[in-house]
Amino acid sequence: MTTDSNTETNTPSPNPESHHPEHNPLAIAFRYVRKFLNQTLRIEGNAHPQDTIESIKADIDFQGYNVWILIFSILIASIGLNVNSGAVVIGAMLISPLMGPILGMGLSMGINDWATMKRSLRNFAIMFSVSIITSTIYFSLTPLVDAQSELLARTRPTLLDVFVAFIGGLAGILAANRRIKTNVVPGVAIATALMPPLCTAGYGLATGQWSFFMGAFYLFLINSIFISLATFVIVRFLNFPVKEFVDQVRAKRARRYIVAVILIIVVPSGYTFYNVVTESYFNRRVESFIAENVLYDGAELVKKEVLHEEGKETQINLVFFGEPIPAKIIDSWRSKLGAYNLEGSVLKVVQPQSMDQMNSEEVTKLVDVFSKSQLEIQDKDRTIAELKLALEGERRQHLPLQQIHKELQVMYPRLYSVSMARMVEFTEGATDTLMMAELKWNAPDTNGLDAECKTIGRWLEARLQVDTISVQRKLVMLKPMEVEVKGLKN
Structure with missing residues (x-):
């Protein structure tokens, strides 16, 4: 059987449009997602550079009302730190006018306006001086001189504070760039905690504790510089009108200064952050060791502390009150330190035999333990009395x-x-x-x-x-x- 070679076959020809990007479902989905993200996240088209510049410049100066508002807010924050009230501190930060010169420094770096930079630095110095003097006077006069946790929290800045300040600064300049003003800028002042470090620095000066002053001042410096840096980044990203330097050498020198200042601030905070993380991990191992091994019937653990000193062995001090703990028991505890990676630490057990040998913290802890045990005993006595009454009632129910x-x-x-x-x-x-x-x-x-x-x-x-x-x-x-x-x- 023969076939005609000229007969056309029914094989379908490929459609060139089927592989065209416009008809590819993945390409269509990708374009849709990109368009959605661009509409949702885009900020360039909503920028109002001139209005933002004028708004920030108007808040830079510290004169008249602004100075008195700053003084009153510093006093409120100092009282809040003194009595360990976070709510009072937050209220003080809401009314403080600290953000003006800081945003002004970032703006001036972003648009190369060095006249505004000088004005911002001058008012920043006024703001800092007024705050330090006010808080120092307060802490010199107040009878409450104990360092509460709200104060202590502002003496050890870390790399996390850098992140908070930078991210808060981004939020602050974006909020300032909107036509409709919101409460974001006061929120940034709260999140970055500009005011509490100033009050803590004044506490350090008033009490002669220079470590408090230096730690708090360093934290305030971190917050201020990285809020300014975030402002600089957003101003450049949104293409605010820039004043060009006539002298390019001067422009390069200014950029080098900015980079040097950032490195000087970031490196020490990174080192502090590393130490804080290392210490926290070590303390968790200590807590696990104590919870799983340190126990003796007849003696109550009333205090535990971990002492880290540069160039010395770490000490784990445990204070017990009650019956004397045998030396072999303490030696058995020491032998288990290696299982928790604590072999380089020294375990010391202190057993005061009277209240006179204990400090106020240990006595307070012992009183708390005693009070708790007494409450438990009272609960048990109450339960026993109720059971007796129920038993007596049951006996009465039974008729002989x-x-x-x-x-x-x-x-x-x-x-x-x-x-x-x-x-x-x-x-x-x-x-x-x-x-x-x-x-x-x-x-x-x-x-x-x-x-x-x-x-x-x-x-x-x-x-x-x-x-x-x-x-x-x-x-x-x-x-x-x-x-x-x-x-x-x-």
């Missing part, structure tokens, strides 16, 4: 009916049987429990039974220790043979 019947039959031979029960009565919204007694008599008539029933009722009230008993009587006529058999059984 057989014994009562025997006792009554000795006094009243005609009494055939005694039936008793408790009845719950509901009257006028309240419930009451009544005792019921039914007396069956082997008698031909009721002659004299009323008086005997009343006497038996009073006797049962005394016998069972109840307030009232309702007594009912019933006659039972028995045959002589039944009476005789009943008498034999009794």
